[in-house]
Amino acid sequence: GLGKTLQTISLLGYLHEQRGITGPHLVIVPKSTLHNWMNEFKRWCPIIRARKFHGNQEERNRQKEELISPGKFDVCVTSYEMVIKEKGHLKKFHWRYIIIDEAHRIKNENSLLSRVIRMFHSNYRLLITGTPLQNNLHELWALLNFLLPDVFSSAEKFDEWFQIDSESQKDEAVLQLHKLLRPFLLRRVKAEVEKGLPPKKETILKIGLSEMQLKWYKQLMQKDIDAINGAGERSRLLNIVMQLRKCCNHPYLFQGAEPGPPFTTDMHLIENAGKMMLLDKLLPRLKERGSRVLIFSQMTRLLDILEDYLLFRGHKYCRIDGNTSGEDREAGIDAFNEEGSEKFCFLLSTRAGGLGINLATADIVILYDSDWNPQVDLQAMDRAHRIGQKKEVHVYRFCSENSIEEKVIEKAYKKLKLDALVIQQGRLQDAGGQKSVKKEDLLEMVRNGADKIFSATGSTITDADIEAIISKGEEETEDLNNRLQKFSESAIKFTLDGNMSIYDYQDEKGEFSGVPSGVDMKAYVAANWIGPGTRERKKVKYNENEYYRDKMTVGRSAPKGPRLPKIPVMHDFQFFDVQRLTALFEQEANFEVMKHQQEQKRSLAISQGASEETIAKMEEEFKDPNLPQPLTEDEMLEKDRLLEAGFSNWNKREFNYFIRACEKHGRADISAIAADIEGKTFEEVKEYSQIFWERIGE
Structure with missing residues (x-):
């Protein structure tokens, strides 16, 4: 809805009118938008001879003879599938411009479409996409490689440029990426293009599972219990994930769940799925308000169930999925968008109906289930939230409570952060994202809410409940968006704690009044920087028995161990006396462990009714001088002195700068x-340099 189509047509119009370059140009678009592109060419630039190249074998042969032959057309508009089928014919032309709409279709450089379009000859190439970055930076490379194969020839080189191992590299990589993208990326957001576009409001509506769904959910979990306990392959887990997601949508997606034969469309279709009950309560309210609704789902078989439901309730609707022919798509979109249309709902599959089509006459989007890739859902929302929309767009995202879907949505929001940081804010946090979901993540997803599912009872909702569900959903969604917003803002301010920033921090007493005047900002920040602690990986128990033992022993907390002194991180370039400090810390730790053990022995003896003499004798033994001893006062002072003697305020980046500067200027030019x-x-550099050259041989 940003006017990307119009901008592209105006470019071709400019070439035609001002430069006398009439073509031939090739425009490759999703099947759903062919009709729209042809209409826009007619509407904005009728002088250009745009020809649609699409149809069955017979029609295409006729088109090749009459329309798509040299001199008979300026622009050939075709779909991704036709490009692959007719590559032999299209390869014969030398194209002036190859334009690809929704260009994230070629984000995988090894896909058939990507390989075919790289065979075509062209002077210029243009990619149009609302979502250039979906999962990781490698996909961005695939797009840049198509635009400039000479510059971006090696994926390994590209990945190497943006390999992030430290803070300094992160900053360098950001600058590189921005310099790199600036010549090739023209970016617009709706706020810049259309000032009068009404806002979009997203709400996650959480709904419990019905009795039947709970039954199937439990059976699915029990059937593959060993895989859920970590014994199975990743592929098995993926299968379980898919089955659980089907169960969350509607139990009738499983063979044998629907009562029958005879199979009838009745209230059981609604009552046996939590989301259907929610939808059934929501649609009449929306119809009363005069709203019109787009319902998206990833599963075409679920669209069949929704179709039965809409017929049962008497709502008029249209439908598009991957099997809908081009003509039917055009007819459906036109019927829905025409003035005074009676169509209330449009059923769409997220992948087929989510690209490029204009349904701005609807103002409600219902995402019946969420995609792993949040950009796909964003594309779906933008069918309604686009230029031309008169009303505020409401997006309702359905989610089954305490189920796997909560984790899928969480995962999707994490991917959105990646986009916010790389393209929008130009920072690379998280950007080396894994292409596929790891086994540990899948296990966590499958186990999510398992204990609640097994103790839950089926849910039914009344008209009063729906108000509560919507208001609760709005609060939770706002909270999630605030966290995301803070994350993006804090990313620019170099903090990742969400709400505190080194620029406007106030201490408890409110004494800190900002950076003192006349002080160099960078120097001030560097001097007051506190490095984050080391991150330890959470242990996941895959042993089946341990897993159940843990689940059954809820409430009993594990006995606490002794509080051991923590050895600070000491890098070699900080020149601590590591050997002596380690010895002192170990001595302190040994004493704490012994003290804790003695305390435990004493408590145990008292609880078992030991006499006072026994306890006195025990305490006498504890005073044995051969046992570990605490640090003396001198040793405590020595420890503090040694900790201060190291250069703890020097980090790896500054050390690297020091080394490079020594190479550049010579060690004497401080x-x-x-x-x-x-x-x-x-003074700091002089002191550091002196110790560095003294101890370099260690």
């Missing part, structure tokens, strides 16, 4: 070296 290291004074 002032030149200090000038190259941000945030360090001449």
Whole structure:
């Protein structure tokens, strides 16, 4: 809805009118938008001879002779599938412009479409997409490689450029990526293009599972219990994930769940699925308000069930999925969009109906289930939330409570952060994202809410409940969006804690009044920087017996261990006396462990009714001088002195700058070296340099 189609047509119009370049141009678009592109060419630039190249074998042969032959057309508009089928004919032309709409279709450089379009000869190439970054940076490389195969020849090289191992590399990579994209990326957001576009409001509506769904959900979990306990392959888990998602949508997606024969469309179709009950309560309210609705689902068999439901309730509707022919798509879209149309609902499959088509006459979008890839859902919402929309668009995302779907939506929101940081904010946090979901993530998803599912009872909802569901959904969604917004803002401010920033921090007493005037900002930040602690991986128990033992022993907390002193992280370039400090910390830890064990022994003896003499004798034994001893006062002072003696305020980046500066200016030119290291004074660098050259041989 940003006017990408119009902008492209105006470019071809400019070439035709101003430069005398009439073509031939090739425009490759999704099947659903062929009709729209032809209409837009007619509407905005009738002088260009745009020809549609699409149809069965017979029609295409006729088109090749009469229309798509040299001199008879300026622009050939065709679909992705036709490009693959007719590559032999299209390869004969030398195209002026190859334009690909919804270009994320070629994000995988090894797909058939990607390989075919790389065979065509062209002077210029243009990619149109609302979502250039979906999963990871490698997909961005695939698009850039198509535009400039000479510059972006090696994927390995590209991945190497943006390999992030440290803070300094992250900043360098960001700058590189921005410099790199600037010449090739023209980016628009709706707020810049259309000031009068009404807002879009998304609400996640959580609904419990019905009795029948709970029964099937439990059976699916029990059937593959060993895989859920971590014994199975990743592929098996993926299958379980799919089955559970089907169960969340509607139990009739499973063979044998629907009562019959005879199979009748009746209230049981609604009552046996939580989401259907929610939909049944929601649609009449929306109809009363005069709204019109798009319902998206990924499963075409679910669209069949929804079709039965709409017929049962007497709502008029249209439908598009992957099997709908081009003519039917055009007829459906036109029937829905025409003035005074009686069609109330449009059923769409997320992948087939989510690209490029204009349904701005609807103002409600219902996502019956969510996609792993959030960009697909965003594309779906944008069928209604586009230029030309008069009303506020409401998006209702259905989610089954305490089920796997909560985790799918969480995963999708995490991917949205990636887009926010790389393309929108130009930061690379998270951008090396894994292409596929890891086994551990799948296990976590499948187990999500398992204990609640097994103790749940089926849900039914009344008209009063729906108000509560919507208001609760609005609150939760707002909370999620706020967290996401803070994440994106804090990413620009170099913090990742969501709400605190080094620029406007106030201490408890409110004494901190910002950075003192006349102080270099970078130096101030560097001096007050506190590094994050080390991250430890959470242990996941895959042993079946342990898993159940844990589940059954809820409420009993594990006995607490002794509080051991924590050894700080000591890098070699910080020149601590690691050997002596480790010895002191170990001595302190040994004493704490022994003290804890003695305390436990004493408590146990008292609880078992030991006499006072026994306890006194025990305490006498505890005073044995051969047992580990606490640090003496001198040793405590020594420990503090050694910790202060190290250069704890020097980080890896500054160390690297120091090394490079020494290579550049020579080790003796301290002032030149200090000038190259941000945030360090001449005295600090001089002191560091002296120790560095003394201890370099260690």
